[in-house]
Amino acid sequence: xxxxxxxxxxxxxxxxxxxxxxxxRFEGFTTFEIAFDLxxxxxxxxxxxxxxxxxxxxxxxxxMMKVIEAAGGIVINKEEKxxxxxxxxxxxxxxxxxxxxxxxxxxxxxxxxxxxxxKELVLENFVNTTFHIYKEKKDGKELRILKATHWFRMKYxxxxxxxxxxxxxxxxxxxxxxxxxxxxxxxxxxNNIKLILKEVLEW
Numbered sequence: 001x002x003x004x005x006x007x008x009x010x011x012x013x014x015x016x017x018x019x020x021x022x023x024x025r026f027e028g029f030t031t032f033e034i035a036f037d038l039x040x041x042x043x044x045x046x047x048x049x050x051x052x053x054x055x056x057x058x059x060x061x062x063x064m065m066k067v068i069e070a071a072g073g074i075v076i077n078k079e080e081k082x083x084x085x086x087x088x089x090x091x092x093x094x095x096x097x098x099x100x101x102x103x104x105x106x107x108x109x110x111x112x113x114x115x116x117x118x119k120e121l122v123l124e125n126f127v128n129t130t131f132h133i134y135k136e137k138k139d140g141k142e143l144r145i146l147k148a149t150h151w152f153r154m155k156y157x158x159x160x161x162x163x164x165x166x167x168x169x170x171x172x173x174x175x176x177x178x179x180x181x182x183x184x185x186x187x188x189x190x191n192n193i194k195l196i197l198k199e200v201l202e203w
Contacts, residue, residue, distance in 0.1 A: 002058045004131040004146070005191050009039045012048040013057050026051035032061055036144075065133070065146040069098045071108035072149055074127065074200050075118070077156045081175035082197075084185060085115055088169055091189040093196070095149055108152040115165045116173045120158030127151040128199055130192040151196050 002013040017023040022038065024031055026049050038044040051057050072095025075083035084091050096111035098104070105123055113119055129150045135142045162173035176184055178201060186194055 002054065002061075002131070003195070004061075004133060006036070006039045006133045008191050009044070010046045010191065011035055011039060012046070013054050013061065014048055014050045015052065015054045016050050018048045018050075020046045020048045022047045024049050026057050029060070029064070032064060062146055065144045068145055068147045069104075070095055070147060070149040071098060071104045071111060071152065072096070073108050073112040073121070073152050073154045074196065075112060075116075075121065075154045075156050077175055079175070079177075081177050082181065083112075083116060083118070083156065083162065084174055084176055085164065085170045086172045086174070089188075091185045091193070093151075093193055095151075104150045105152055108150070109154070112154065115168060115170055117163035117165070118156055118158065118160055120156060120160070122155040122157055124153040124155060127153050128196060130196055132190075132192055149192070151200075153200060 004011050012018065012020070022044055024035060024047060031049055035047045035049060038047060049057060049061075072093050073083075074093060077083070083094065085094050086092070094112040094115040096107070096115070098107045099110075102110075105126070109121055109123060112121060129148050131146060131148050134145055134147065136145050137143075162175075164170035164173045181197065181201075185197075
């Protein structure tokens with residue numbers, strides 16, 4: 001199954017219908033346009049597109065848009081707390097776009113270091129990739145961008161105090177205990193962040 005968020009609403013691509021409010025059988029590119037219209041212009045909270053080959057549907061879906069690759073980290077310290085940044089009024093995890101010819105794990109480590117000032121990071125493993133769509137204006141036209149963020153679990157073994165990268169709009173960096181995340185972070189974060197945290201923490 002593939003999941004992508006559009007305006008914080010979920011679009012899934014599956015081999016069969018699921019228990020969501022709206023299931024649409026894949027009938028070509030017009031199916032995507034119908035789904036976009038419903039998610040962007042109505043109160044429909046979630047849509048599932050289904051067909052015999054979900055992987056092939058996803059390939060067609062992603063070919064419609066410019067894809068931007070990014071990478072980030074779920075960083076855990078010696079006290080088993082997780083590192084969060086606070087940017088533009090939302091809790092987030094450190095992440096950013098890949099530079100030319102940069103490997104995913106290298107980008108994840110670089111972005112965490114740049115956004116939080118922490119250097120003694122140990123890469124552990126790749127977790128998963130999350131997707132969201134946003135719009136960009138170019139030559140007077142609105143283009144949809146599909147952003148794929150590849151997440152890595154990391155350990156922080158140092159003792160430095162994290163510092164926010166203020167030029168990137170980050171106002172604070174905090175270590176938050178796992179048992180406080182649902183109360184402190186979830187009410188004010190993105191659905192993709194909830195998704196990847198649930199996977200790492202096995203909630």
